[in-house]
Ligand SMILES: Nc1ncnc2c1ncn2[C@@H]1O[C@H](COP(=O)(O)OP(=O)(O)OP(=O)(O)O)[C@@H](O)[C@H]1O
């Protein structure tokens with residue numbers, strides 16, 4: 291059975307038609323690459339799946355059941371985690387605090403419960419080590435490099451055991467070594483039955499880790515194919531419109 295089915299997702303922002311009737315399905319353990327030019331609607335689609343705003347029209351089904359997400363916590367409760375393109379971190383907090391934002395660990399017995407900083411620092415450190423990141427749990431996000439911020443945003447998705455992880459350009463601003471780690475992480479997620487949607491402009495990343503590639507052009511899905519049945523050249527043609535649809 292599908293984990294996620296999008297049916298006829300349409301989104302308008304006033305006069306801007308960001309998405310037109312997009313259908314997309316993803317099975318457990320599957321990785322789908324979502325590609326398209328700037329402004330094609332990729333982030334808008336990710337934000338709809340993650341519960342940031344509702345579609346203007348269309349339906350989201352999780353394991354065959356129609357869901358209505360009013361806010362991001364609704365999507366998270368349905369097993370969906372997201373790394374936003376802009377990362378959406380709190381600059382004035384530490385790396386560990388950002389990883390646990392909204393789901394802080396507590397210790398002690400009510401009414402004397404307090405934040406368990408030691409536990410959160412330890413767990414965040416483990417997650418950064420797993421990502422082969424130099425990020426230290428106690429460092430302020432404000433002082434971090436792009437790659438370190440990326441690691442914080444990805445570590446957040448590893449706290450729960452999500453069914454679906456959405457990654458919006460996770461390798462756009464990071465070092466070669468970290469790109470390899472993020473791609474390894476996607477492979478590990480797949481191997482453990484998690485589904486991933488990877489938004490990327492990087493053809494090698496998509497062809498390395500994805501089972502399927504879907505292409506959006508000006509809000510319309512123009513292709514959705516197994517990776518083994520297409521080529522980077524065809525996908526490029528679809529993205530820029532040299533190839534109408536495939
Ligand atoms: N909150 C918003 N309000 C108004 N227009 C928006 C909003 N978010 C996105 N848009 C518009 O919707 C269209 C799709 O934007 P979106 O961010 O989804 O593109 P994208 O495919 O992610 O592009 P990129 O590759 O540059 O990240 C664009 O025309 C954009 O200007």
Ligand SMILES: [Mg+2]
Pocket residue numbers: 332333334375458
């Ligand atoms: Mg985007």
